[in-house]
Amino acid sequence: MMRLPIILPLVLCLSACSLQPELRMPSAPVPAHFPAENQASGSGLPASALGWRAMFGDPRLQRLIELALENNRDLRLATLNVQAAQPLADIAGAARLPAVGLEGERTRERTLDSGSSRSGAVSQHNGLNVALSAFELDLFGRVRSLSDAALARYLASQHGREAAQIALVGAVAEAYFAQRLADEQVQLAEQTQADWNQSLALARLLKQSDQSSSLDVAQAESQVALADAELEAGRRRLLLANNALQLVLGSPLPADLPPAQPLERQPVIARLPAGLPADLLLNRPDLQQAEQVLVAANADIGAARAAFFPQISLTASFGYASTSLGDLFDPASQVWRFAPQISQPLFQGGRLRAELRLAEIRKSEAIALYERAVQSAFREVADALAGTASFDHQIEAQLRAVTAAEHRLHLSDLRYRAGLDGRLELLDAQRQLQAARQSLLALRGADIANRVALYKSLGGGLYARDAQENVAINAAR
Template sequence: MTKSLIALLTGTALLAGCNLAPKYERPVGAIPAALPQGGVYPAAATDAVDVSRIGWRDFFLDPRLRQVIETGLANNRDLRIAAANVLQARAQLRVQRADLLPTVNATGTGTFTNNLQGAGGAGTGTGTGSSQDIEIYQATIGLTSFELDLFGRVRNLSRAAQEQVFASEEAQRSTRISLIAEIATAWLTMASDQEQLRLSRETLRTFEDTLRLTREQFRIGVGSELEVRQADTSYQGAVSDIAALEATVALDQNALNLLVGTTVAQEQLPAGLGAEPATRDALPGDVNSDVLLRRPDVLQAEHLLIAENANIGAARAAFFPTISLTGALGTLGLGLSDLFKDGSYTYTASPSVGLPLFDFGRRTGNLNYAKASQQAAVATYEKTIQTAFREVADALAQRGKIGDQVRAQSSRAESAKVAAKLSDARFRAGVDSFLTTLDAQRTAYAAEQQLVTTRFAQGGNLVELYRALGGGLEESRAVGAVGTVPAN
């Protein structure tokens, strides 16, 4: 019996390398080899550094914004959910890997029985006998129904669970990078709206002066009621803008608080866009589409694809026999003192083979499902990388022309501001009509508003380009996947 068991285990070791999963090959051809160049796209800067290697503390220059981001990384609930997902995947992997090794159980039993000797008086005719208590003790260590993984079913399931862990870790990194970008964008949005509010309040004072002048001219008979009504229209429009912007700023703060996961301190909130840039002007040089393969969301999709590949191997293995081994080593005695004496040791070994014959298409259905899931994972991976390509291309296209827009809009706003001052002076001197002055004031106000919007678009574009190219990825990998979920 022992020789047969040794032979069985030796054969199992020889077959242990069998793997029925298809060979994994990364899908190619979903996107062009190079990112768009020429036309509206900016020329590559030869001295630019790799954006993915720039940590967020180096990329974002405003100290208030850095403090807000740091607070968000410590308190954001989406990031905590991503951390919990990593822990769940790791726990599932541990459960799945346990099937690769036998589960060893230790048991001890005691049996107490009463044996009536001479029952019925056999051979004596007396019909009397004596009673004797019998105690039987047994201790065993053994394994039950341990599957010998000859065709890689258990190993492929473990590989799939391992890839799920990798995918959850990449999802956590993706959440971290996206959160940084979302916090920065929300902070810049509030800064832009604060700037618009400041502009509206300044313009309100100008419109108020004009309204006061036209009323005085109308009172003394120099001006007309039409001019008063026109001035009041501009004044009330500025009042309405201020009220709407004050509400918008409050909404911006609420959105920022939600992203950060706590109330942002007042001293960390922006008062406006300011003259100094909030981010580095980091334009990548000589970028090809290979950089997209390092993005966490793309890596997540690839790990899920590899997991589906392994599931096909597990489904294929179900068509082959399943060999299980049940065995035990123990000792048996009629008393505790006899339990470990020579000659009391026992063993059992019960290998079994199960070969499925008729399951009415269950295994075939499982295999087809695994293959379809793998095809869906391929399509998901290709779509993910195509989406990444589009995001980078869009950011680069806007980046190529946003500088020209800011410069042109700055010149336009300055010219409109000077024109409004000149027109106001001519109106007060009686040279120009009030309608010309009013139109110049409105044009200057609109030009200043558009300049703020364009400057915000420039800052937001840099944040988006940083995110789309995997900005801070190296720092994220250095931090690693969160091993614990922070307590409240």
């Protein structure tokens, strides 16, 4: 007598062959090293292990990043995608195991006597079975390939969530520093406006004492009007920067934020160890996501190939059946049923071949997307390293330009008051100083934005470690 407890171990011991093609990851289509002249001489932990609290020391920015991680809708959607992908992977994996259920029934019925219209006796039937329902013997790896593809997509969603967090941390930092730049530009515009108003007042006094002409007053009034227009433009940029920051946070700006620090004294780490381009494959979740998408596409090919071969499913049950509850578990009441089924596709109008071609095309697309992601990552790091190597020298040179412009303005003002130079010379010195200060401010903003870009492009932003935690981790390493 064949029994289900004997069948199950035999079923579970069947090893499926796999029709998945061997997956060979494409070589990274980038140079083996970043450009030598762009290498940053960083030390300590790699950026991917460096906590954003250590990277960005401004307490106000740290608080904003905390709010964004709690409230940003894009990150919330990415988290929900991970949560949805996990049960899908579990469902696909469950198909590799037999579904066993317990079925109990009791039936009572009354029928007509044979050849008569009179009611016959009442009969009853009792049954209790352990049943195996339509379990596919995965001899050609179709179910296994589908399970592998679902697992890879789940892992891809996890890496996608990590990539979304890195992008969010970088976006908050970029929006915050853009807001600080806009605010300091407004402050500079207000200072410039005050200087031009003071210059206008001086021109009017000199006109009243017949020491200057109406042309000098008109020129000063024109400069004040231009300063007013620039101030209004700066205030508009600040409002837009506030809106952008609030959007990326996903909530209004709290009133109890720590005070902001000026760009000149922002505690942002300037130099980070870049390592080799191959390190990006381990440190950037978006590249790991693209890799898992490729793994899933390769598994889909195995499932599409297996669909050409026979599918064998097994339905079986073992239990007891009796007309009396008292005799239900009597050994003589044992019943069993074994019903294997085989299905071989013969003609489906080319559907199976089309599905296989589609799976192969999807794999080619995944390879192209993976290679493009690697190239984009290499470009982002190389560009940020180029900025790291040049911004310090450029800011130092611009500081010298500001100092020289301040000295020139001081001398021009003395000569104008003494009547040695005309108004045009003073105006030119004032314009030069204003332009030099604006350029210095823009350079500082660009320098910090480049630091954020390098941190993000190297995979930083997953951890919230502060400086002390990073020191301890680095010492342990």
